[in-house]
Amino acid sequence: MSIRFEKLNYVYQAGTPFEHEALRNVTVSIPEGSYTAIIGHTGSGKSTLLQHLNGLLRPSSGRVTIADKTITSSTKNKELGELRKHVGIVFQFPEAQLFEETVVKDIAFAPKNFGKTKEEAEKIAVEMADLVGLPANILNGSPFELSGGQMRRVAIAGILAMKPDVLVLDEPTAGLDPKGRLEMMQMFEKLHQQQHLTIVLVTHQMDDVANYADHTIVLEKGEVIAAAAPKEIFKDPQWLLKHHLALPKATKFAYELQKTGKFFFDKMPLTEKELAADIVDSLKRGGNQTE
Structure with a gap:
């Protein structure tokens, strides 16, 4: 499912003394089938942006389009049920959301809630448990x-049991x-x-961005300041x-090695495998790359 944010703004506690603009004029896309990392300093709006992906939060203004479904400030809860089957969110410490007496019942909860029979839901639960x-x-x-x-794997299996097309991960290894x-x-x-x-x-x-992502969005103070492949994002240490x-x-x-003057990297490696x-x-070529 393709995802598009258009001129998205979100304000917490609007109209009160505690009003805080968390997202400002966010216009960016997440390609279908991508592994997109969202990065930024603490307080940049990352988690707020995530919560717009299945309507946990709705825009103060602007819109989010996921496949053929658009979420705006006027979207009602009853309009989001189908979307929430397709977008699963794994929050930090998802194991805190466990509540059933057995593992299989916990994983089966979502498909049962979405209309599956007990037998169908438990069959899905067994499949998802194996998958994780x-x-x-x-x-x-x-x-x-x-x-x-x-x-944590049980909690994630419970989200996968909805058979989502989009899996959203908020600091999942915390x-x-x-x-x-x-x-x-892995x-x-x-x-x-x-x-x-x-x-x-x-x-x-x-390192997780370098090892797994193929697309990166950088937020700062609620605004998108870059959206590109990781190699583009990490090519300028001073900008970072x-x-x-x-x-x-x-x-x-690699940058430290290059400072010695004995190595030159035409394209900076992102992963340990690329670095090695x-x-x-470079060593095969005499310890000095000159390309």
């Missing part, structure tokens, strides 16, 4: 007896250790590839510094 790497022997147990990482974070990001990449989901990721982890953004570790290392390949290529 949960073992079959935990399905009839309590989700609250699982590890933190497994609880609180996980490095191993758990890597496993979670799972989302697998879902993107195998289920052909459009993924929208909000993150402060620039000015906007309080970091480089991926591999790219930062470029260094090997």
Whole structure:
């Protein structure tokens, strides 16, 4: 599903002393089938933008168009039911939303709520549990007896059980250790590839942007200041510094290597794999790339 924001503005507590303009004149697209990362300094409006994707928030002015559905300030809740089947949002610490007595019931809740029979919903739940790497022997147990990482997978499986076309991820690896974070990001990449989901990721982890995203939107103080492929976003360290953004570790290392004068990278590597390949290529050519 293609997504388009047009002259979107959002104001919290409008008309009160606490009025705050969180989004200002946002016009940007998220391509269908893309893995889009939304980045920006804390308070830039990232989470507010995400909540417009299934009508949790509605524009103060402007519009959001998702496939053939348009959301404006006048859109009613009853008009959003169908859209919410197609856009699943994984908030930070989604395991806090678990509530059923068994894993399978928790995952089956959404399809049952959208009209599936108990048997149909539980069949979907079993499929989604397998899709996110949960073992079959935990399905009839309590989700609250699982590890933190497994609880998060249960919550994500519950969102996938709606069979969304768009999966929205708001800092989905928050609180996980490095191993758990890597496993979670690899799972989302697998879902993107195998289920052909459009993924929208909000993150402060620039390595995740480099490793997984093919499109990047940069927000600052509620406005879009850039929208391009990650290689374009990360090509200017001074621009990133000015906007309080970091480089991926591999790219930062490459810039440091280049400062020594012994290496030159025609295109800065974004990932460790790209960095290693470029260094090997440079060494084969005598330790000095001159292209």
